[in-house]
Amino acid sequence: MPNKTTAIAHSNIALIKYWGNFDARLRMPLNDSLSMNLDALTTETTVEFDDALAQDEIVLGGEPADEKTSARVVEQLNRIRREAKTKSFARVHSKNNFPSATGLASSASAFAALTLAATRAAGLELSERQLSILARQGSGSAARSIPAGFVEWLAATNVTSTSDQSYARQLLPPDAWDLHDVIAIVSRDAKKVGSSEGHAVVNTSPFLGERISRLPIRYHRVRRELLNKNLKGMGAEIETEAIELHMLAMTSRPPIFYWSPATVRVMDAVRQWREEGLEAYYTLDAGPNVHVLVEGKHAAEVANRLRTFADVQEVIVSGAGGGAKLSEAHLF
Amino acid sequence: MPNKTTAIAHSNIALIKYWGNFDARLRMPLNDSLSMNLDALTTETTVEFDDALAQDEIVLGGEPADEKTSARVVEQLNRIRREAKTKSFARVHSKNNFPSATGLASSASAFAALTLAATRAAGLELSERQLSILARQGSGSAARSIPAGFVEWLAATNVTSTSDQSYARQLLPPDAWDLHDVIAIVSRDAKKVGSSEGHAVVNTSPFLGERISRLPIRYHRVRRELLNKNLKGMGAEIETEAIELHMLAMTSRPPIFYWSPATVRVMDAVRQWREEGLEAYYTLDAGPNVHVLVEGKHAAEVANRLRTFADVQEVIVSGAGGGAKLSEAHLF
Numbered sequence: 001m002p003n004k005t006t007a008i009a010h011s012n013i014a015l016i017k018y019w020g021n022f023d024a025r026l027r028m029p030l031n032d033s034l035s036m037n038l039d040a041l042t043t044e045t046t047v048e049f050d051d052a053l054a055q056d057e058i059v060l061g062g063e064p065a066d067e068k069t070s071a072r073v074v075e076q077l078n079r080i081r082r083e084a085k086t087k088s089f090a091r092v093h094s095k096n097n098f099p100s101a102t103g104l105a106s107s108a109s110a111f112a113a114l115t116l117a118a119t120r121a122a123g124l125e126l127s128e129r130q131l132s133i134l135a136r137q138g139s140g141s142a143a144r145s146i147p148a149g150f151v152e153w154l155a156a157t158n159v160t161s162t163s164d165q166s167y168a169r170q171l172l173p174p175d176a177w178d179l180h181d182v183i184a185i186v187s188r189d190a191k192k193v194g195s196s197e198g199h200a201v202v203n204t205s206p207f208l209g210e211r212i213s214r215l216p217i218r219y220h221r222v223r224r225e226l227l228n229k230n231l232k233g234m235g236a237e238i239e240t241e242a243i244e245l246h247m248l249a250m251t252s253r254p255p256i257f258y259w260s261p262a263t264v265r266v267m268d269a270v271r272q273w274r275e276e277g278l279e280a281y282y283t284l285d286a287g288p289n290v291h292v293l294v295e296g297k298h299a300a301e302v303a304n305r306l307r308t309f310a311d312v313q314e315v316i317v318s319g320a321g322g323g324a325k326l327s328e329a330h331l332f
Numbered sequence: 333m334p335n336k337t338t339a340i341a342h343s344n345i346a347l348i349k350y351w352g353n354f355d356a357r358l359r360m361p362l363n364d365s366l367s368m369n370l371d372a373l374t375t376e377t378t379v380e381f382d383d384a385l386a387q388d389e390i391v392l393g394g395e396p397a398d399e400k401t402s403a404r405v406v407e408q409l410n411r412i413r414r415e416a417k418t419k420s421f422a423r424v425h426s427k428n429n430f431p432s433a434t435g436l437a438s439s440a441s442a443f444a445a446l447t448l449a450a451t452r453a454a455g456l457e458l459s460e461r462q463l464s465i466l467a468r469q470g471s472g473s474a475a476r477s478i479p480a481g482f483v484e485w486l487a488a489t490n491v492t493s494t495s496d497q498s499y500a501r502q503l504l505p506p507d508a509w510d511l512h513d514v515i516a517i518v519s520r521d522a523k524k525v526g527s528s529e530g531h532a533v534v535n536t537s538p539f540l541g542e543r544i545s546r547l548p549i550r551y552h553r554v555r556r557e558l559l560n561k562n563l564k565g566m567g568a569e570i571e572t573e574a575i576e577l578h579m580l581a582m583t584s585r586p587p588i589f590y591w592s593p594a595t596v597r598v599m600d601a602v603r604q605w606r607e608e609g610l611e612a613y614y615t616l617d618a619g620p621n622v623h624v625l626v627e628g629k630h631a632a633e634v635a636n637r638l639r640t641f642a643d644v645q646e647v648i649v650s651g652a653g654g655g656a657k658l659s660e661a662h663l664f
Contacts, residue, residue, distance in 0.1 A: 206546050207539045207579075214538050240583065247539075247579045251572065257600065261593030261643075268589065311593075 004048040005121035006330045009112035009145045010321035011041035011104055013181050013283060013291050015226065015238050016219050017245045018140050020202035020212075022157050027140040028166045030208075031215050032155045034222055035144045037174065038181055040318035043109035045094040046331040047117040053089035061095050076111060076138035077118060083134075084122035092118070093331040098316065099188045104289065107195070111135050111142030116324040131324065132167040140199070143167060148323035149174035150226055174320035177229040178296035182280075184306045185314040186262035187288045193256045195286045204253040211244055231295060235274075235281035238293065242283040249286065260288040262311035273305070336380040337453035338662045341444035341477045342653035343373035343436055345513050345615060345623050347558065347570050348551050349577045350472050352534035352544075354487070358495050359472040362540075363547050364487045366554055367476045369506065370513055372650035375441035377426040378663040379449040385421035393427050408443060408470040409450060415466075416454035424450070425663040430648065436515070436621060439527070443467050443474035448656040463656065464499040472531070475499060480655035481506035482558055506652035509561040510628035514612075516638045517646040518594035519620045525588045527618045536585040543576055563627060567613035570625065574615040581618065592620040594643035605637070 012035040020030040058065040058073050065073065077090055092114065098104050115135040119126050126134065128147055136143035136153075143166070144151045150172040156165035202208055218237050225233035249256040263284070270282045270292055280294045280302055294302050299317050306315045344367040352362040390397040390405050397405065409422055424446065430436050447467040451458050458466065460479055468475035468485075475498070476483045482504040488497035534540055550569050557565035581588040595616070602614045602624055612626045612634055626634050631649050638647045 206542050210538050210542050240587065243582050243587065247583060250575050251579060255572065255575065257596075257603075259596050260600075261597045264589075264591050264596050265593045268592075271589075 003121075004046060004330050005117045006044065006046040006327040007113045007117035007120070007324055008042055008044050008327050009109045009116065009324035010037040010039060011043070011098070011106065011109040012037045012141065012144045012151065013285065014141065014144070015222055015234065015283065016215070016241055018153070019199065019245050019248055019286070020208060021140070021199050022155065024200065026163050027136050028157070028161070028163060029140055029153070029155045030157065030212055032219055033144065033153045034151070034171070034219070034226060035141070035153070036150050036179060036181065037145060037148065037321035037323070038318040039174070039321035040316050041096075041098045041104060041109060041321075043094060043096050043106065043113045044327065044331060045092065045110070045113035045117045047114070047121040048091045049086065049088040049121055050091055051088050053091065056089045057091045059093045072138070073114065076114060079134060079137060080115070080118045080122055080124070083119070084124050086122055090118065090121070091332070095331065099185070104183070104285070104287070107139035108141040108145045111138035112145035112324045114138065115142065116146070116326065120326065128323070129167045129169070132169075133164055136166060137163075146324050149176065149320050152223065171223070171226060174322055177320065179229075179231065179320060180294050180296050180299035181318045182292040182294060182299055182302045182306060183316040183318065184262070184266045184290045184292065184309070184312045185316065186260050186266065186290065186312055188313060191258070191287055198249055198252070198256055198286055201252040201254070201256070202248055205248045205251040207251055208248060211248065231281065231293060232279055235279070238281050238283050245286065246284060258284070258287050262309065263288045263290055265309065265311065266290040266292075266306065269305070269309075278302070336378060336662050337449045338376065338378040338659040339445045339449035339452070339656055340374055340376050340659050341441045341448065341656035342369040342371060343375070343430070343438065343441040344369045344473065344476045344483065345617065346473065346476070347554055347566065347615065348547070348573055350485070351531065351577050351580055351618070352540060353472070353531050354489050356532065359468050360489070360493070360495060360498050361472055361485070361487050362489065362544055364551055365476070365485045366483070366503070366551070366558060367473070367485070368482050368511060368513065369477060369480065369653035369655070370650040371506070371653035372648050373428075373430045373436060373441060373653075375426060375428050375438065375445045376659065376663060377424065377442070377445035377449045379446070379453040380423045381418065381420040381453055382423055383420050385423065388421045389423045391425045404470065405446065408446060411466060411469060412447070412450045412454050412456070415451070416456050418454055422450065422453070423664070427663065436617070436619070439471035440473040440477045443470035444477035444656045446470065447474065448478070448658065452658065460655070461499045461501070464501075465496055468498060469495075478656050481508065481652050484555065503555070503558060506654055509652065511561075511563065511652060512626055512628050512631035513650045514624040514626060514631055514634045514638060515648040515650065516594070516598045516622045516624065516641070516644045517648065518592050518598065518622065518644055520645060523590070523619055530581055530584070530588055530618055533584040533586070533588070534580055537580045537583040539583055540580060543580065563613065563625060564611055567611070570613050570615050577618065578616060590616070590619050594641065595620045595622055597641065597643065598622040598624075598638065601637070610634070
């Protein structure tokens with residue numbers, strides 16, 4: 001068995017959202033989704049299987065992981081052990097370069113990096129598609145952090161669909177389009193309700209069915225404009241898509257509220273800037289932070305404007321990121 | 333023809349909302365709605381028909397009304413002239429004791445007071461039901477400001493329904509229940525998009541059908557708990573109902589955004605207070621202000637808390653109000 005392996009993966013921002021599962025256990029989503037990997041947001045994870053260990057050892061950002069997170073990581077290691085036909089426990093150290101659990105999709109980059117590092121450390125050489133399928137089972141959106149650049153994750157919701165049909169693939173490489181995500185961090189607090197809990201209750205929203213039945217129309221429009229690299233052509237759909245995700249959350253039982261006052265303030269500002277001629281569009285993940293999508297030439301201007309907001313704590317500017325990849329620099 | 337007539341009417345806050353028309357011209361609503369008149373928010377209107385006038389003269393808060401408002405008032409006067417079989421023009425002076433066009437439903441109290449004052453000034457003696465039907469045609473929610481206290485407005489949406497079947501009636505008199513509305517005024521600016529425009533585009537929201545088809549279940553639950561005077565029993569439904577109104581607005585094409593940062597802050601606070609044991613529930617009209625419903629014994633406490641918010645500009649506390657009524661004190 002090879003030795004210590006380290007992988008790096010990027011977070012991603014969805015243009016068409018993942019919200020709700022067809023099969024919760026396998027994390028097979030209700031709908032196809034589209035995203036862009038975020039070059040500036042990375043998770044780095046080192047994994048080493050060691051026959052001397054009596055259990056998995058999970059360290060995140062230098063601290064032992066809490067029970068809930070550990071359990072989820074161990075589940076993913078179990079999937080990998082089954083594939084690799086090994087019973088060894090693993091040492092896993094991981095760190096993000098950004099605050100976790102604030103809607104910056106830390107679980108996407110985390111489970112993508114973990115999946116690549118752990119499969120290699122266990123002696124497996126999986127294809128991009130196989131890695132995506134496996135990462136998906138750890139955290140749905142992690143499937144999208146495996147390929148590079150602009151990515152689509154296929155849902156595979158037919159009755160006859162199987163888990164190996166729901167994977168992410170590249171639509172455009174990262175250097176094909178100079179799109180930037182200017183992220184207004186309005187809260188560094190951990191979310192009160194995690195995404196997994198949100199996925200679990202989405203079917204209590206009366207509006208889920210209508211959304212899912214109409215989503216293919218939006219999906220194909222945004223996909224086409226993405227391939228055309230036409231931000232203006234997809235902008236209105238992207239904003240509506242973000243609002244719909246939060247509408248589903250706010251109308252679930254119990255309702256889930258992710259917006260903070262600053263979320264509303266920044267969205268209002270983006271709409272105002274656009275009226276003044278600046279082509280910027282917002283989207284939101286399942287959290288309060290606002291992602292402002294602009295062409296690269298406007299990124300610095302938008303970042304400067306966002307930094308003047310008293311309730312924006314930090315601004316992160318990110319271009320399109322690469323896929324999950326191996327690294328020589330180990331964390332331990 | 334009698335002389336100068338003055339009427340006073342109260343604004344109302346809806347527990348089940350009016351959002352969207354079955355027949356836009358007649359303002360026949362898509363669904364039944366429930367409301368409470370607000371004792372603290374009044375419009376006072378004096379009307380005098382005068383054969384010497386060459387056109388209607390509309391004065392609001394001491395200033396000549398703008399063109400759009402004048403046109404709407406003239407339309408209502410035309411309806412009344414048709415009923416009264418008169419061609420005289422009228423002098424109309426009206427004033428609110430609260431800021432208009434901030435989502436405090438100024439058009440509800442305004443058209444209720446106008447309808448009562450103008451019909452009497454024109455020599456008509458209409459029943460409460462007839463007044464409600466007529467007020468409705470000026471501004472839908474004005475139908476609910478005609479009866480006193482807690483009110484339901486019947487939609488009458490059958491193919492065979494006629495305008496005279498859509499009217500409001502009392503469910504409980506104002507003194508039957510010590511419910512209070514503590515209103516956090518977070519903006520005194522005029523709304524960017526008026527309610528009439530919102531009603532006109534609601535059918536562009538993909539979620540309207542699902543909402544309308546499910547609303548009777550909520551309606552009957554809230555109505556039952558209202559008759560039981562059980563705030564806790566209706567609270568969760570009322571909050572969801574308010575969110576749904578804004579979800580429809582935010583998912584209309586073009587989307588309409590009424591929330592301000594303070595709207596989110598106050599809603600969050602109310603949910604937090606409730607977790608701490610204070611039975612308070614929010615609702616919202618088509619605007620940024622937050623209405624916090626509490627039993628009378630908690631009204632002062634909630635008002636004091638809301639006054640500590642930097643972005644709450646004013647707090648108005650209101651019990652249940654009476655119906656539209658005549659007054660001896662004329663405005664001119």
